[in-house]
Amino acid sequence: MELRLVGPGPYRATRLWNEIIELFRAGMPLRKHRCRFKSYERCFKASEAVDCLHELLGSNQNFGPEVTRDQTVKLLKKFLKNHVIEDIKGRWGKEDFADDGHLYRFPPSSPLKSYPKKPSCGKEVIKFPDWNEPKAGSSQEHIPVKSVAMNCEMWYKRHSIAIGEVPACKLVFRRELTQTNIEEIWKSMTLSRLQKVLGLDSLDEVLDTKLVNSKHIVQNVYNVNKQGIVTLEDKSKELPHWILSAMKCLANWPSCSDLKQPTYSGFERDVFKTIVDYFGQMKEPLLTFHFFDIFVSVLGLLQKPSKAVEALQISCVLLPPENRKRLQLLVRMMARISLNQDLPPLSESVRTRTLMVQAFSRCILCSKDEIDLDELLAAKLVSFLMDNYQEILSVPSALKSSIEDHVVHLQRVQIKYAGADSDATLPPPSFCHQITTGEFEYQRATGSQEPLAALLEEIVMNKEISVKDKKKKLKQFQKSYPEVYRVRFPSPETEAMLFPEKTKQKPPILMWALKKPFQPFHRTRSFRM
Numbered sequence: 001m002e003l004r005l006v007g008p009g010p011y012r013a014t015r016l017w018n019e020i021i022e023l024f025r026a027g028m029p030l031r032k033h034r035c036r037f038k039s040y041e042r043c044f045k046a047s048e049a050v051d052c053l054h055e056l057l058g059s060n061q062n063f064g065p066e067v068t069r070d071q072t073v074k075l076l077k078k079f080l081k082n083h084v085i086e087d088i089k090g091r092w093g094k095e096d097f098a099d100d101g102h103l104y105r106f107p108p109s110s111p112l113k114s115y116p117k118k119p120s121c122g123k124e125v126i127k128f129p130d131w132n133e134p135k136a137g138s139s140q141e142h143i144p145v146k147s148v149a150m151n152c153e154m155w156y157k158r159h160s161i162a163i164g165e166v167p168a169c170k171l172v173f174r175r176e177l178t179q180t181n182i183e184e185i186w187k188s189m190t191l192s193r194l195q196k197v198l199g200l201d202s203l204d205e206v207l208d209t210k211l212v213n214s215k216h217i218v219q220n221v222y223n224v225n226k227q228g229i230v231t232l233e234d235k236s237k238e239l240p241h242w243i244l245s246a247m248k249c250l251a252n253w254p255s256c257s258d259l260k261q262p263t264y265s266g267f268e269r270d271v272f273k274t275i276v277d278y279f280g281q282m283k284e285p286l287l288t289f290h291f292f293d294i295f296v297s298v299l300g301l302l303q304k305p306s307k308a309v310e311a312l313q314i315s316c317v318l319l320p321p322e323n324r325k326r327l328q329l330l331v332r333m334m335a336r337i338s339l340n341q342d343l344p345p346l347s348e349s350v351r352t353r354t355l356m357v358q359a360f361s362r363c364i365l366c367s368k369d370e371i372d373l374d375e376l377l378a379a380k381l382v383s384f385l386m387d388n389y390q391e392i393l394s395v396p397s398a399l400k401s402s403i404e405d406h407v408v409h410l411q412r413v414q415i416k417y418a419g420a421d422s423d424a425t426l427p428p429p430s431f432c433h434q435i436t437t438g439e440f441e442y443q444r445a446t447g448s449q450e451p452l453a454a455l456l457e458e459i460v461m462n463k464e465i466s467v468k469d470k471k472k473k474l475k476q477f478q479k480s481y482p483e484v485y486r487v488r489f490p491s492p493e494t495e496a497m498l499f500p501e502k503t504k505q506k507p508p509i510l511m512w513a514l515k516k517p518f519q520p521f522h523r524t525r526s527f528r529m
Contacts, residue, residue, distance in 0.1 A: 002161075005061045005062060005300070005303060005451060006019065006098060007199075007300035007301070008198045008199060008200060008206075008297035008298065008299075008300040008301060008311075009267050010205030010206050010293065010297075010300070011368070012115060012296050012297055012300060013296055013373050013374075013377060014113050014164075016062060016373055016377075017112075017113055017373055018112045018113060018435050020057075020373075020385060021058070021079075021084055021112060022112075023056060024052070024053055024056065024079075024084075025057060025106055027052060028044060028048075028053075028106075029044065029048070029052070030042040030044060030048065030105075031043075031044070031104075032042065033103050035088065035103055040088045040103055040105070042105060042106075043088055043104060043105040044103070044104060044105070045100075045101050045102070045103060045104075046076075046097060046098060046099060046100050046101065046102045046103075046104060047099055047100060047101060049076055049085070049104060050069060050072050050073055050099050053072050053075065053076060054067065054069050054072040056099055057071075057072060057075075057376070060298075061302075061303060062380075063376055064178050064378060064380065064383075065171050066354070066357065066379065066380075066383055067301065067356065067376060067379070069099070071376060071379065073097065073098070073099050075375075076097045076374065077095035077096075077097040077460050079097075079103075080092055080093075080095060080096070080097045081093060081094065081095050082111065083107060083111060084106075084107075084111070085104045085105065085106060085107070086104065086105060086106075086107050087102065087103065087104055088103045088104065088105055092107075095503045100296045114320065150505060156347055162225045162344055174413065177407060177410060177411060180409060181356070182218070183214035183218050184214055185403060185406065185407060185410075186214055186218050186221075186403055187214035187217060189207060189399070189402070189403050190217055190314060190318070190399065190403075191203060191207075191209060191212065193314060193399055194294075194311065194314045194315065197301075197307060197310050197311045197314065198296075198297055198298070198311055198363070199302070203294075204294040205293075206294050207290075207293065208290065211290045212318055213320070213515075216318065216319065216320055217317055217318060219233070219315065220316075220317050220319070220321055220324050220395075221395050221400055223321070224395065228328075228393070228394050228395065229325060229329070230321045230325040230328065231325075232321055232322055233321075234322075237322040238322075238325075239325075239326060239329065240278075243274075243275065243278050244329075246271050246274055246275050247329060247330070247333045249271055249277060249523065250268065250271055250272060250275070250333060250336075250343065250363060251332065251333040251336040251337065252336075253268065253337075253340055253343045254342055254343075261272065268343060268344055268346065269346055270328050272346050272359075275333075276359045276360070279330065279363040280362075280363055281525055282363055285362070285363055285364055285365055285366050286319075286326055286327045286330070286363065286364050286365075287319065287323070287327070287364055287365045288319065288320070289322060289367065289368040291315065291318060292365065292366070292367045292368070294315055295312075295315060295365055295381060296377055298311045298312055298315060298381075299377060299380055299381060302380070302384060305388070308384065309388050309391050309392055310386070310396070312384075312388075312392045312393070313391065313392050313393075313396045313456060314396055314399065316392060316393060316397075317396065324393075327364065327393065328389075328393045330360060330364070331364075331382075331385050331389045331393065332389060332393075334356040334360060334382075334386055334388055335386045335387075337352060337356060338352055338353040338356055338386060348432055353386075354381075356386065357361070357379050357382050357383055357386075357398070358379070360382065361375065361378035361379045361381075361382045362374070362375065362378060364376040364378060364381070364382055364385075365377065365381055365382070366378060379515075410432065414491045436520050438443070441481075449483070449484055449487075452484045453487065453488065454475055455477075456474075456481075456484060456485065456488055457488070459473050459474060459477065460474075460488070467499060469498070
């Protein structure tokens with residue numbers, strides 16, 4: 001049994017938990033063991049379980065070889081707490097598992113976690129300016145013609161381009177977008193792009209879009225310094241100066257320009273411990289509890305690095321600016337420390353890169369509900385962040401350009417044709433929700449076919465146009481909307497009934513025509529006797 005790659009989507013942590021349990025039960029060797037002069041069938045030592053699970057986690061695509069033995073022991077403690085395993089006397093419920101020779105076994109059935117039902121977040125309706133409302137104090141010459149109900153004449157004008165005629169048009173001078181309008185456009189298009197990159201039908205089950213602050217997105221994109229670090233408007237939310245000095249000291253070691261005090265043996269370890277303690281006392285991780293599911297979903301894209309980088313780049317733009325800035329500074333420090341050959345080892349037993357991941361993964365990503373795979377998932381994400389932090393924590397330039405172009409498009413002078421009952425501009429993109437097939441068919445029928453059927457009926461019943469013009473318009477309608485036309489005229493006979501042939505009136509019969517004309521005597525042939 002092989003652990004397959006679990007892609008993006010809702011409840012990814014729960015799906016991983018269930019698959020690891022099934023794989024562990026299938027792959028763990030069971031044999032007979034003796035303990036205190038008594039034999040126990042189908043059981044295993046704690047150290048054997050650590051060996052098996054550590055190899056399992058390190059060799060699959062969802063976690064990778066950076067999983068440590070200590071992390072494996074912590075996961076087995078959670079297995080014991082959740083009755084995935086039990087000791088040979090049937091005891092479970094406590095996290096007292098250790099990497100030793102104690103005997104454990106599987107219960108008759110290891111409980112798999114059910115997928116919780118999240119309440120629907122509902123689609124947030126984003127309001128955009130009503131371009132048909134005149135701006136106060138504007139000239140009437142720049143106000144577009146008010147939309148009117150489309151009749152057969154207007155329909156004919158709108159479709160007359162096909163036969164070489166150009167309908168009358170009018171320039172529409174746009175209203176100026178407010179800051180609120182621009183922020184909502186940023187939110188809508190950013191979430192739409194994130195949904196597309198993740199390949200999801202909806203973001204509802206991985207993100208409550210109502211908690212996404214459009215002001216944060218705009219500030220994270222535009223309020224940045226030359227190094228791409230966010231600049232905060234509220235200076236009280238900045239990191240303390242002594243923490244910044246400590247982080248710069250280790251990131252730029254051995255050039256500690258901010259620290260003028262003389263160093264001593266073990267000085268760098270004390271500085272590192274100070275930084276770890278500061279970030280460890282935070283009540284909420286830097287990626288926030290609200291965005292936990294969206295970042296866990298991104299982990300399913302790590303086999304496609306370019307997609308994963310783009311998804312993380314967009315997701316980090318959603319963060320509060322103070323969280324984004326702290327994340328930028330922290331991950332940059334972690335990456336520099338890991339690559340700094342001049343920095344003395346910060347631990348006797350753990351490599352520097354592994355130490356960075358273990359020390360800061362929980363303050364970067366964790367769940368509010370203490371999900372059992374928190375530590376492993378966070379370690380995977382932090383490792384990827386360290387390797388690609390320059391791209392991930394920069395402003396998404398492609399997204400920025402597309403949104404700015406869309407805003408300019410909305411503010412540009414547009415052309416509106418006379419008789420048009422809708423705006424010529426493209427509707428603002430928005431993240432969509434999946435609907436059922438029945439709902440789609442109903443919307444399609446009520447939203448397009450019914451008005452067209454009414455328009456066709458108006459053409460048919462219009463007695464003010466000539467037969468020639470009516471045939472011409474019906475032919476054009478049939479070419480544009482064959483399905484609607486076929487419903488109204490299912491057969492040639494029903495179409496022929498609309499234009500009945502005129503019966504020629506016979507001239508009146510004269511009375512003299514009823515009389516037999518004079519017939520002259522015809523000589524008949526005689527028979528010879």
